[in-house]
Amino acid sequence: MTAYEIIRLLGTYAVYYEIAAVIYYILLVVAGWKIFEKAGEKGWKALIPIYNIFVFFKIIDLSYTLIFAVVIFGALSGIFAKIDGMSFLAAGCSIIGICITVATRMLEIIKLARSFGKGIGYMIGFFFLPNVFTLILAFGRARYKRIR
Secondary structure, three states, rough: HHHHHHHHHHHHHHHHHHHHHHHHHHHHHHHHHHHHHOOOOOHHHHHOOOOOHHHHHHHOOOHHHHHHHHHHHHHHHHHHHOOOOHHHHHHHHHHHHHHHHHHHHHHHHHHHHHHHOOOOOHHHHHHHHHHHHHHHHHHHHOOOOOOO
């Protein structure tokens, strides 16, 4: 096999990969739409960046302050990283930001699973394979129940 044939073959695979990626992305967008509708929100709200996070937090009854905490510590670590002699503060803000992000993600998974009547197995699955379990939640029989 010549180098030209190898490149041509790789190009063909790249096209198939891109098509599959677009189809997969469309499936996840539709899944987000359906999850929002199951929760009583308008599906189009899942399409608007940033706003969809606030609506999602409303659906799972999670405090908006967690969003701001993640953003603030992320911004502070970026700011301190640019200032000479402040790298220790940048590292500290980064570590705190990562901890808050991980804790927030775990809370999201727990609250989402409980909101749709799912148990610990679903929570673990969602943690390791979030896209797959998003599709299962959207296209499955799960019903939304507001949990406080």
